[in-house]
Amino acid sequence: MSAEPVSETPGPWQPDPVRQRQAGYTLEDLLHLPPDAPRVELVDGVIHVVPSPTLGHQHIASLLWRWLTRHAPEHLRVAQAVGVALGTDFTREPDVLVYRAEVPADRHFLLPHEVVLAVEVVSPGTRRTDRFSKPAEYAAAGIPGYWRVEQDPVRVYAYRLADRPGRSGNREYELLAEAADVLELTQPFSVTLPIADITP
Structure with a gap:
């Protein structure tokens, strides 16, 4: 047998x-x-x-997606879990991003010039990447805006791409505002975001 x-x-x-x-x-x-x-x-x-996010991380990202979707101008759209092609062998997937509305809906990746704002919600396992690596990569690619959202308590740091290269010789972000109560900005569009609206 x-x-x-x-x-x-x-x-x-x-x-x-x-x-x-x-x-x-x-x-x-x-x-x-x-x-x-x-x-x-x-x-x-x-x-x-990409590590699986915690429920708290996902709640913040979802609440921010919803808020931005309601408040972004008509020429912009908001997405989650969509990659940005920073090169032929380099992609990142921001937690939330704001992009130009003319981008076709069947695309799998966005190009940097189509992205207006990239947002990362910081988790314990992604602190170094979200605070240092990703902002440097997004800035080098020319993405105009970057928000870093810290948890517990929720606090938003909003950056814009500086007009001139930084001390490194590369394009860098400069801090526009930080807020634990209300984030008020004029770039990339007019924003008055109560932080309570994105706090689970």
């Missing part, structure tokens, strides 16, 4: 380790990921799985 081969159930999708070592992934590869692939970002050709 011969033994039947045991069929193994395939595990969850993972990036190819050889291509990861070679930093060989491109934006085109992300367009062909299987449906069961997790949320990912592409950093210099290496796929990074």
